[in-house]
Amino acid sequence: MTSSSQTPTRMHSYQNSVAQDTKHNNGGAGGSNLEDYSSMKIYYQNCNGLRSKEKRIEFKNNCEQGPYHDFICLTETNLNDAYKSEDYFGEEYKVYRNDRPKRHPKTSGGGVLIAVRTPPPNRKEKFKVISRKDFNLEFEKIIENIKKDLVEDERHKLNYEMIENIWIDVTLPTCSLLIGNHYIHQEVPIGTIKTYCEFLERKIDSSAFKVLFVGDFNLPEFNWEAGTSTNVNSTIRNKSSLFYKLFCHLKIKQRVSHSTLNCPLKNILDLVVTNFQLDIERGDEMVKLEDIHPSLLLSVPLPKFSIRSDTIINQNEQFVNTNSFECTCTACGRECKSIQGLIAHQRNATCKELLVSSKLT
Structure with missing residues (x-):
């Protein structure tokens, strides 16, 4: 086995991906x-x-x-x-x-x-x-x-x-x-x-x-x-x-x-x-x-939004059983911990993700 010094120079390092990821955090x-x-x-x-x-x-x-x-x-x-x-x-x-x-x-x-x-x-x-x-x-x-x-x-x-x-x-x-x-x-x-x-x-x-x-x-x-x-x-x-x-x-x-x-x-x-x-x-x-x-x-x-099982959302922004609400946008990773935050994110985010939850079929 060769030493780590013999490994080719990393062209896209993990730390660089973190920096770029942060820079694009609001844009998908x-x-x-x-x-x-x-x-x-x-x-x-x-x-x-x-x-x-x-x-x-x-x-x-x-x-x-x-x-x-x-x-x-x-x-x-x-x-x-x-x-x-x-x-x-x-x-x-x-x-x-x-x-x-x-x-x-x-x-x-x-x-x-x-x-x-x-x-x-x-x-x-x-x-x-x-x-x-x-x-x-x-x-x-x-x-x-x-x-x-x-x-x-x-x-x-x-x-x-x-x-x-x-x-x-x-x-x-x-x-x-x-x-x-x-x-x-x-x-x-x-x-x-x-x-x-x-x-x-x-x-x-x-x-x-x-x-x-x-x-x-x-x-x-x-x-x-x-x-x-x-x-x-x-x-x-x-x-x-x-x-x-x-x-x-x-x-x-x-x-x-x-x-x-x-x-x-x-x-x-x-x-x-x-x-x-x-x-x-x-x-x-x-x-x-x-x-x-x-x-x-x-x-x-993956689901466009991850919704906890005790939360039901429809496209008319009506919510049923909204206790312990938690939602994550699939495009930018933003967490929304309130109904108001989720609605605001849907209306204003550049990623324009829909307010729906879809399962694997």
């Missing part, structure tokens, strides 16, 4: 590196390893220059304890990692992470995030309990560590969003996948949460609309069917298509699966890779 987001309260940006990439000096420098340079993403989801990081998160991310990101353990049958590769951007000190946060390690701990316990009843020769068919995933819970103004980032190696035993899918069917209540699966699932030649596979390998077909059954049970839909990626991919390996609408486009790569794993930029719409 103002630019791609400033706070945007109208949507949540999620970047995804299978980076095929980040250990090399060249990739580390390339990644951190792109991360620090911006534009900033609210979340960065990476698969196949190939990191371990010798590689620190701060070698790749600036101070504005909190990083949740699940590196491939030494006990994994494949000693190299793998690893997933989610980096969460915290807002500059002078801006209101868009969301709150907590780690959901209970997903990993509960699945591990289930696998170990099942293995107790198996003969030695059968135990290798169940290995919780081969399902590489990391989950977080994002609290938004009108809902909670579960994000699960996955890397599923081609050689994960089908028994492990079956157990994992059955676990998630019980674990996730998609009627109570917005749900987002991202990651490299290594399920080629599967038609997610029809639920059919043209792959000649029966094991791959069966694995695909297990995940398709899970997604149907959770009422979530695979959103990535060839037209979305705008490239002649025969197979889509990197999936985005949700129970809500979002915009997906190819993103600028943070590290250069082949087209089989294009980077994706997801844009999730």
Whole structure:
């Protein structure tokens, strides 16, 4: 690993973004590196390893220059304890990692992470995030309990560590969003996948949460609309069917298509699966890779105003149950703690945000 002095000069530093953000505070987001309260940006990439000096420098340079993403989801990081998160991310990101353990049958590769951007000190946060390690701990316990009843020769068919995933819970103004980032190696035993899918069917209540699966699932030649596979390998077909059954049970839909990626991919390996609408486009790569794993930029719409559940507002400026009123403008982040303040902001603010609350659909 190289020292910090060898990292390229930061072209758009976090402190500079704070200063610019303050300057534009009364006029909306103002630019791609400033706070945007109208949507949540999620970047995804299978980076095929980040250990090399060249990739580390390339990644951190792109991360620090911006534009900033609210979340960065990476698969196949190939990191371990010798590689620190701060070698790749600036101070504005909190990083949740699940590196491939030494006990994994494949000693190299793998690893997933989610980096969460915290807002500059002078801006209101868009969301709150907590780690959901209970997903990993509960699945591990289930696998170990099942293995107790198996003969030695059968135990290798169940290995919780081969399902590489990391989950977080994002609290938004009108809902909670579960994000699960996955890397599923081609050689994960089908028994492990079956157990994992059955676990998630019980674990996730998609009627109570917005749900987002991202990651490299290594399920080629599967038609997610029809639920059919043209792959000649029966094991791959069966694995695909297990995940398709899970997604149907959770009422979530695979959103990535060839037209979305705008490239002649025969197979889509990197999936985005949700129970809500979002915009997906190819993103600028943070590290250069082949087209089989294009980077994706997801844009999730946020409510135009965050309204506490005990406050109801309509467009005629009539209010019902206005106790403990609190509202935040999505364009400039201003907090309004009174009805009069909210009305004045709507009438006078340069951002011209509407006085409505809209949920993710």
